[in-house]
Amino acid sequence: MAQTVGIKDVARLAGVSVGTVSNVLNRPDKVAERTRVRVRAVIDELGFVRSETARQLRVGTSRILAILVLDMANPFFVAVAKGAERAAREAGLGVMLCNSASSSAEEAEYLSLFAEQRVRGVLVTPADETGRNMRDFARRQIPYVHVDRAVSQALGCSVSVDDVAGGTLAVRHLLAAGHRSVTYISGPKQLAQCRDRRTGALAALREGGLPDDALRQVEAARLDVASGIDAGARLLGLPERPTAVFCANDLLALGVLQAMYGAGVDVPGDVSIIGYDDIEFAAAAVVPLTSVRQPAERMGRTAAEMLMEETGLEAEHHSHRAVVLQPELVVRSSTRRLD
CATH class of the missing domain: 3.40.50.2300 (Response regulator)
Known part of the structure; x- marks a missing residue:
């Protein structure tokens, strides 16, 4: 089995401190360009991949947003996820996309997984109409936003269509x-x-x-x-x-x-x-x-932006809100006036 390359290996080969390597990875603006280029070259040479788990333990936050939809076979939810992913990527975050298949039991399992992974937050279209799964998840202190479902602001943020x-x-x-x-x-x-x-x-x-x-x-x-x-x-x-x-x-x-x-x-x-x-x-x-x-894409983007607001630097000033978007009729050839 190949030995895992660590940050100390990168520092030793690049001739810099571990702190400098950490700055290159997390705060590159604090490192001189010449040093930054040298460290990056060593990272590429060794095939170093930083541990997200270790980073999360150190800084206390995850860079992953979870998205849980009812049916990934439905292009509507693909578009919702696409909008959310774009917003997340622009903020330097990754996404974990999961499918509950409209099953309350599968939804509960995924929510438990998200809690175990300590994701940054969750976008969810609930499968459980009783709301029990989300009430249980709320105890985990992980922010979430309801997508394609209007809920009371007392229960959290939501983005839906009328x-x-x-x-x-x-x-x-x-x-x-x-x-x-x-x-x-x-x-x-x-x-x-x-x-x-x-x-x-x-x-x-x-x-x-x-x-x-x-x-x-x-x-x-x-x-x-x-x-x-x-x-x-x-x-x-x-x-x-x-x-x-x-x-x-x-x-x-x-x-x-x-x-x-x-x-x-x-x-x-x-x-x-x-x-x-x-x-x-x-x-x-x-x-x-x-x-x-x-x-759909706007719904996903809006939900992701709301979630990032709740998990960002201004989180203490965050207040839940419900955004309701308006639908639009698109007339094509499958309907016509009766003779």
């Missing part, structure tokens, strides 16, 4: 196109986002003078394409096929679109379909998808 407004935008668009009933393809009912988008859809119906039962609902097992295909097959089996379908996210909508396309149903001629998130694939679908856009 999903009620998003649901209203979607169904208002369908009503303006002449539809008088809408089928809502929801994800798991325990997800607040799905419930809020339905609330917004009902608000649009009431605004248009229509009863609540003008919104029919089909619940999908997951927020993915396969579940959308299954939901689409169920719609095809109905005695009266809906003319308008609003899906809780774009992956469901793409699955419904695939089911309709495979059955020879014309979209949007026979049925209009609208999704939610406006992921990159929405515009590239066989029928470009109308969608409610969430500013």
Whole structure:
């Protein structure tokens, strides 16, 4: 087994003190350029990698932010993580990206891991609707920010999108196109986002003078394409096929679109379909998808910046706040006005 190269080895070969090597690594502005170049050359020659654990023990803080999302297969969460990572990297921090798979048990395991690793802070989209996991984690004294979930400021910082407004935008668009009933393809009912988008859809119906039962609902097992295909097959089996379908996210909508396309149903001629998130694939679908856009990268960046504020030099002056971003309707070819 190769022997680990330490900071003392670098100092000895470079002919400098251990403190000088430490300054080159952590405070390079305090070291003369000629010395800095020599030490860096020795670091490269020896293949020295500093120990983050040792550094953390010495200075008491980690350079790692953890990001825990519901589903890394969903491009929406990829975009959220991308925004957070960019903000972290600009601040000289790294990220640890993890996927709870919408499982409360897996979420609890990851939160325990973050505590063991003493990460600098956590960005989390909670899977546990009871809030128990986050209450337990709060005892660890590690800052965290809720992402894509609005919470009371007493529970911490949060960055979310107004999903009620998003649901209203979607169904208002369908009503303006002449539809008088809408089928809502929801994800798991325990997800607040799905419930809020339905609330917004009902608000649009009431605004248009229509009863609540003008919104029919089909619940999908997951927020993915396969579940959308299954939901689409169920719609095809109905005695009266809906003319308008609003899906809780774009992956469901793409699955419904695939089911309709495979059955020879014309979209949007026979049925209009609208999704939610406006992921990159929405515009590239066989029928470009109308969608409610969430500013996903901005959400991730904002959450990371809030977390860094809470863990930075001004942390003692930090106060929790809730940032609510606004969605935007993006109209494409999958919806049209009824004849």
